[in-house]
Amino acid sequence: MAAGQDDREQIKERAARGIARVPTVVIRVGAVAAAIASVLALISTFVPGLLPGEDAESGSSPAGASTAPLPEAQITVSLPGKAMVYATREQYATTFLNEPGFYDDQPDALAKSRGVVVRFDVDSHGFARGTTFPVTITVFERRQDGVRPAGRSETSIQLDRPDDRCGCDEWVELRRAAHGRLMARVSLYPSDRADGSALSTAETELVRPPRLR
Numbered sequence: 001m002a003a004g005q006d007d008r009e010q011i012k013e014r015a016a017r018g019i020a021r022v023p024t025v026v027i028r029v030g031a032v033a034a035a036i037a038s039v040l041a042l043i044s045t046f047v048p049g050l051l052p053g054e055d056a057e058s059g060s061s062p063a064g065a066s067t068a069p070l071p072e073a074q075i076t077v078s079l080p081g082k083a084m085v086y087a088t089r090e091q092y093a094t095t096f097l098n099e100p101g102f103y104d105d106q107p108d109a110l111a112k113s114r115g116v117v118v119r120f121d122v123d124s125h126g127f128a129r130g131t132t133f134p135v136t137i138t139v140f141e142r143r144q145d146g147v148r149p150a151g152r153s154e155t156s157i158q159l160d161r162p163d164d165r166c167g168c169d170e171w172v173e174l175r176r177a178a179h180g181r182l183m184a185r186v187s188l189y190p191s192d193r194a195d196g197s198a199l200s201t202a203e204t205e206l207v208r209p210p211r212l213r
Contacts, residue, residue: 073126084209181206
């Protein structure tokens with residue numbers, strides 16, 4: 001693999017990150033839970049009304065008690081108001097990855113290659129810690145013949161806890177110098193991409209991004 005591609009992979013690994021690092025203790029309770037469930041079933045059968053939340057006469061939940069299921073696992077991606085900024089590969093490494101000098105020993109053409117940094121937010125609920133989601137970022141440019149793809153990048157995010165939030169960013173190299181308005185689309189997929197459908201997609205309007213100073 002070429003050196004430039006190696007560097008890009010390193011940048012992608014640094015760019016895909018979560019917010020919190022919370023240690024989690026996993027307790028295996030399958031057998032114990034099954035035993036407890038059996039005991040509770042016997043109590044419910046032979047001593048109605050003994051268990052909290054049961055009506056002594058009917059064995060049903062009392063009026064007003066909530067029987068709704070827990071919310072399903074969900075994850076969403078969204079884009080802030082100013083989601084894009086022009087930046088070279090070197091500027092991205094220095095400003096966003098806090099890696100000044102990362103390209104000092106690389107060809108100038110690689111360090112100065114132009115692109116756009118796309119910022120996006122991810123909110124998740126109910127997924128297991130460590131779950132990984134592939135993310136695709138596509139940048140489009142408005143040209144005389146319509147809105148056309150101008151660049152694309154793929155990365156991934158990994159959850160640090162079941163309820164997690166990520167303020168993420170990814171650098172997307174542009175295929176040519178962009179002069180028109182740009183639009184970014186961020187799509188987040190399930191780990192296996194079984195049917196190719198995105199779990200969540202967000203996109204910006206056509207705008208003229210500022211340049212990173």
